[in-house]
Amino acid sequence: MAIELQELDYQVEAIQSVVNVFNDIPMNRLKSYQNPIIGYEEEYTKNKIRANITTIQSKNNIDASLRSFVNDGVIGIDVKMETGTGKTYVYSRLMLELNKEYGFNKFIIVVPSTPIKEGTNAFIKSDMFKRHYRLYPDFSNHEINLQTLNRQSSNGKKGRKYIPREINEFVEGDSYSTNTIHVLLTGMAMLQKGKTSTLDRNDYDQTLLSGTTRPVEAIADTRPIVIIDEPHRFDRNNKTYNYILENIKPQAIIRFGATFPINSDKTRDYNNLVFNLSSADAFNRDLVKGVSVYNPEIDSRNTTRFRLVSIGDKKPKTAKFMNMDTHKEYIIASDMELNTLDESFASLSITNIGNQEALNGAQGILLSNDKAIRTGDSIYSGVFSTSYQELMINQALDLHFEKEKENFFRANRYKTLALFFIDSPDSFRGVNGRNGKLREYFEEVLENKLKREIEKLKSKNRNVIEEEYLKYLNASLNDISETNGGYFSRDNDTSDEAIQEQVRKILRDKESLLSFKNESGEWNTLRFIFSKWTLREGWDNPNIFTIAKLRSSGSENNKIQEVGRGLRLPVDEFGNRAIAGQETFYLNYLIDHTENDFASQLVNEINEGVLFISNIDGKLEEVALQLGKETKQLFIELLTKNFIDMDKNIVIENREQFYEEYPLFNTGLKNNKVTKGAPETVKIRKENFRKIREIWLGVNQNYMVDIEGIDDEILTEGIQKSLTQEIFSRTISNFTKRSTKNEDGKVGLSEARIGSFEVHEAKLSYGEFLKMISNRSSIPVQLLHKEIVKFHERTNTEIYTTKKSLDIFTRNFEDWFIKKFASKYTYRKVFDEVRETQLTNIDGSPKNSVSQALLGVYKADINKEVPKQFLFDKIIYDSNIEEKNIINGSIDSVEVFSKIPRRSIQVPMYFGGTTSPDFLYVIKSTTGEQALNLIIESKDIEKKSDIRGTEDAKIEASIKFFKTLKENGINVEYNRQMKNDDILRILNDLKLS
Numbered sequence: 001m002a003i004e005l006q007e008l009d010y011q012v013e014a015i016q017s018v019v020n021v022f023n024d025i026p027m028n029r030l031k032s033y034q035n036p037i038i039g040y041e042e043e044y045t046k047n048k049i050r051a052n053i054t055t056i057q058s059k060n061n062i063d064a065s066l067r068s069f070v071n072d073g074v075i076g077i078d079v080k081m082e083t084g085t086g087k088t089y090v091y092s093r094l095m096l097e098l099n100k101e102y103g104f105n106k107f108i109i110v111v112p113s114t115p116i117k118e119g120t121n122a123f124i125k126s127d128m129f130k131r132h133y134r135l136y137p138d139f140s141n142h143e144i145n146l147q148t149l150n151r152q153s154s155n156g157k158k159g160r161k162y163i164p165r166e167i168n169e170f171v172e173g174d175s176y177s178t179n180t181i182h183v184l185l186t187g188m189a190m191l192q193k194g195k196t197s198t199l200d201r202n203d204y205d206q207t208l209l210s211g212t213t214r215p216v217e218a219i220a221d222t223r224p225i226v227i228i229d230e231p232h233r234f235d236r237n238n239k240t241y242n243y244i245l246e247n248i249k250p251q252a253i254i255r256f257g258a259t260f261p262i263n264s265d266k267t268r269d270y271n272n273l274v275f276n277l278s279s280a281d282a283f284n285r286d287l288v289k290g291v292s293v294y295n296p297e298i299d300s301r302n303t304t305r306f307r308l309v310s311i312g313d314k315k316p317k318t319a320k321f322m323n324m325d326t327h328k329e330y331i332i333a334s335d336m337e338l339n340t341l342d343e344s345f346a347s348l349s350i351t352n353i354g355n356q357e358a359l360n361g362a363q364g365i366l367l368s369n370d371k372a373i374r375t376g377d378s379i380y381s382g383v384f385s386t387s388y389q390e391l392m393i394n395q396a397l398d399l400h401f402e403k404e405k406e407n408f409f410r411a412n413r414y415k416t417l418a419l420f421f422i423d424s425p426d427s428f429r430g431v432n433g434r435n436g437k438l439r440e441y442f443e444e445v446l447e448n449k450l451k452r453e454i455e456k457l458k459s460k461n462r463n464v465i466e467e468e469y470l471k472y473l474n475a476s477l478n479d480i481s482e483t484n485g486g487y488f489s490r491d492n493d494t495s496d497e498a499i500q501e502q503v504r505k506i507l508r509d510k511e512s513l514l515s516f517k518n519e520s521g522e523w524n525t526l527r528f529i530f531s532k533w534t535l536r537e538g539w540d541n542p543n544i545f546t547i548a549k550l551r552s553s554g555s556e557n558n559k560i561q562e563v564g565r566g567l568r569l570p571v572d573e574f575g576n577r578a579i580a581g582q583e584t585f586y587l588n589y590l591i592d593h594t595e596n597d598f599a600s601q602l603v604n605e606i607n608e609g610v611l612f613i614s615n616i617d618g619k620l621e622e623v624a625l626q627l628g629k630e631t632k633q634l635f636i637e638l639l640t641k642n643f644i645d646m647d648k649n650i651v652i653e654n655r656e657q658f659y660e661e662y663p664l665f666n667t668g669l670k671n672n673k674v675t676k677g678a679p680e681t682v683k684i685r686k687e688n689f690r691k692i693r694e695i696w697l698g699v700n701q702n703y704m705v706d707i708e709g710i711d712d713e714i715l716t717e718g719i720q721k722s723l724t725q726e727i728f729s730r731t732i733s734n735f736t737k738r739s740t741k742n743e744d745g746k747v748g749l750s751e752a753r754i755g756s757f758e759v760h761e762a763k764l765s766y767g768e769f770l771k772m773i774s775n776r777s778s779i780p781v782q783l784l785h786k787e788i789v790k791f792h793e794r795t796n797t798e799i800y801t802t803k804k805s806l807d808i809f810t811r812n813f814e815d816w817f818i819k820k821f822a823s824k825y826t827y828r829k830v831f832d833e834v835r836e837t838q839l840t841n842i843d844g845s846p847k848n849s850v851s852q853a854l855l856g857v858y859k860a861d862i863n864k865e866v867p868k869q870f871l872f873d874k875i876i877y878d879s880n881i882e883e884k885n886i887i888n889g890s891i892d893s894v895e896v897f898s899k900i901p902r903r904s905i906q907v908p909m910y911f912g913g914t915t916s917p918d919f920l921y922v923i924k925s926t927t928g929e930q931a932l933n934l935i936i937e938s939k940d941i942e943k944k945s946d947i948r949g950t951e952d953a954k955i956e957a958s959i960k961f962f963k964t965l966k967e968n969g970i971n972v973e974y975n976r977q978m979k980n981d982d983i984l985r986i987l988n989d990l991k992l993s
Contacts, residue, residue: 004132004577005089006577007775010085011086014275017274018098020056021052021077022038022049024052025049025102027103029175031221033175033209035222037223038075057273066268066273068269069271075251076252077272078231079091080258080260080275080277081275082287083564084287084288084564084568088229092129095181096139096181099142100138105175105180106173106223106225107183107184108186108219108224109183110244111187111230112187112233113188114187117148118507121146121148142179145173145180145182147165149190151198152164167215169182171222184219191243192240193243200215201215202214216248220247223250224251225251227255228253231257231261232257232261232561253271258560279605279669280668280669283606283673286585289584289585289586290586290675291599292588292676293676294395294588294589294591294677295590295593296388296590296592304323305325305378306324307321308320308321308376308377309329312353316333316334318331318332323341335350347423347424347426348368350366351367356374363375368423393441393445395548396548397446398449400588401449404527405469408465408469409469409841411835413516413572413573414571414572415527415573416543416545417513417527417546419529419548420528422530427439428486428530443484447477450477454477457473465843475525476525479525484527484528486530488531511575513543514542514543515573516573540567542570544565545566546587547565547587547590549591549592558605559598559602560605563587563602584853602674603669603674606673607668610669612655613665613667615649623664628879635648638662641654643661650665671853672851672853680851681850681851682850682873684846685872685873688870688871689871692871692920692933693840693846695922695933696837696839697837697840698965699962700904703827703828703908703961703964704830705828705909715780719787721812721813721816723788723791723809724808724812725795726808727805727812728805764806765801766801770785773809773810814912826964827964838850838901838902850901854901854902854903855872856882858877859876864887867897868890869889869896870889881938888982893923894921894924899918911950918936919934921933921936933971936976936977937955937977962974
């Protein structure tokens, strides 16, 4: 199995946003081993960079409140991207782009922990990344020379001291190898002062190119660009951050993260934020999994809270705790176990007391589960009881097997993984060659659940997929120990080969972990991973579908970072990542009872930075139109429900319920992206499904578009028709003067143009412009270039390429293509076989339910009766016309009807993309026989003449598609429904005798 990377639009936007910061900046390279020198102290350069950043921020709609700038003598650039959306890919690809555009070839990547370093090292060195970037002509011969700086071992022997080879390789790599980029990857622990520091010491018996024996001076002399991953771990008071500024002296610091440090005034520390893929955007656009939060319930809860009151000043340092119920105080020293407070804390102990790096230097303690507790935070005793832990393991495995079966029975299977966070390595690894008690209990529960699942399958007639799953379960049962593995920080120092193999698979061999079988064809059953909080930022696996937090410190942690290990979209058994936006996947997140408000806190974090509207005046008419209501009617409705006041201000205390009932007003996280328990589903009435099964499977066959020969001559015509001077023109805006005037005793307002100015737009390189058009339109780059050269020679137009140029050309070419080939394409069935759909399993049997989100954003009033012929047990809809269709669809001539789930019956368009109809009706004749199947496309507009361009082409293509199906023996008709078309009239017109 080989994972294939995809270039996603938002990732390209993030990369280009950083690249454009350096547009038109003068640079020169003084020494062959240095980066080009920017000369930031020069007034012109400083002002130009500020102007570039302002332009980029405006283009990317960065809110004014987020446009902070810190003047610390270094060019600062921030990129905010949600966990799981590909930050590592973006900054890895960014280095290539900065090298191509400006010649930068010395980069230092700084990460906060070993797992992040391991993950970054594995990604940049991976065959999949190399395969990916070498597909681009600009990088086909490029090489990234990555040196990973690790802790240097000391054998205690005397002799010459040599500078680590990795530093030599990085410092001495020169610009003569034009296709080589030199990268030094290091953890924050390596960036520190001191005689024993690898970078800071100056007693090496070796001199580097710049004439120094002190590595950090030589590194600084390369004039590097520093990339910081997970910036919330590096605030401005952080020793590592200050070491970077003062000693490495980079020309620029580019920070990539989902979370940024918090300033003393509670605002986020952004420094020239140029790209903001907010958490809400990532969840709403299905770029990451949604989250289902579970809290196991128990009858007797020991929720005694112990607060960390203070840290003692004297040595040895101690921590003072207070029982918040009895107010009794306890003094705990380092390495003492917390069962002194309460026996349910078991083997949890304190490993460090004092300033904590994980708390950005604040006072606190570090527990043996790697969780840092700040002074004033609390921990809960009941969370650590064995019985509660056992309850969580049972529920986690139930959730896992439910998800595993769902993913195994897909057309393209996903191997389903689960991650367990625990308090102590010994509870898993054990001591003296025996497994820990936690692992023993886990394997006992797992064995029982495997046996039950196997018995269920054995007791029924099995299809081919069920036979495969049975073999997978049997292989798991035959060697339980192979199903689970762990990674803990202490594993880095062990020589145990079995442990090292587990660590290799978990940290470095993602492809193996995602594969169902190994190279020998044997089942690879490893799918349960145990860790402390060592696997946090930087490590993730796309196929983590369940995370169980078995032990919690009870302290306040960043919720997005906690769920982040499992947010990435899954990868199937062939290495293909799920396409963003095609389906909403969910991560099960299991936490203890002390975090009952986890879901609401997570929603608040996701919505951080979202500008919620406080007054609906600007959206009322727009939403009313979408709902098919009069503006005044909707206003009165909202006022009556106390969602708004007379001035149209949202009533804050009712805002959450308001957004739930009227999601179109919500500018933040959409409903059903973070749920308490399983996401809402709608039950499929199986007796009704039997009546539509044949037509449903028929219209869900795979069809492709065949277009009459498109040769270079045809494409040349399209390019020529699409090229206009407007594409390459610079945007000019006018200065306008407004003044009052007096005419006939009345005061009026006059307006006059007094000048104009050029609006600065970020320029795309010509090569990037050609490549992006080719990606969008499939026009060969060489042909496109040839015609642009001819256009330039013919019109003498300056070829000034921007994002606007790209958009205008693409729109022109699509308009030409739609008109040119409107009658020059046909549909052809690719293959004829049963496959998984939104309503059916891969064997054609109906699913029990469908996600509510696939049917619509609104749920009808519970008092409205669901028609007996309707396929689902609830009325879910997106618009007023859809609600009316469902409520009024129950007439004698209709045997069964259904709202078609999103992304079902995808009709391929000859100009790219797909479209989906909205309703399916099975009509019976007057004799009671099933006679016709009707597909309805509902348009919430007044009349057909209001449909323009692409939408009209989609409808015409849908007509041709369903006509083809009918010619292939599928009894189906296609019809359009406008806003004023009553569904009853359409159905009655189709009554058959």
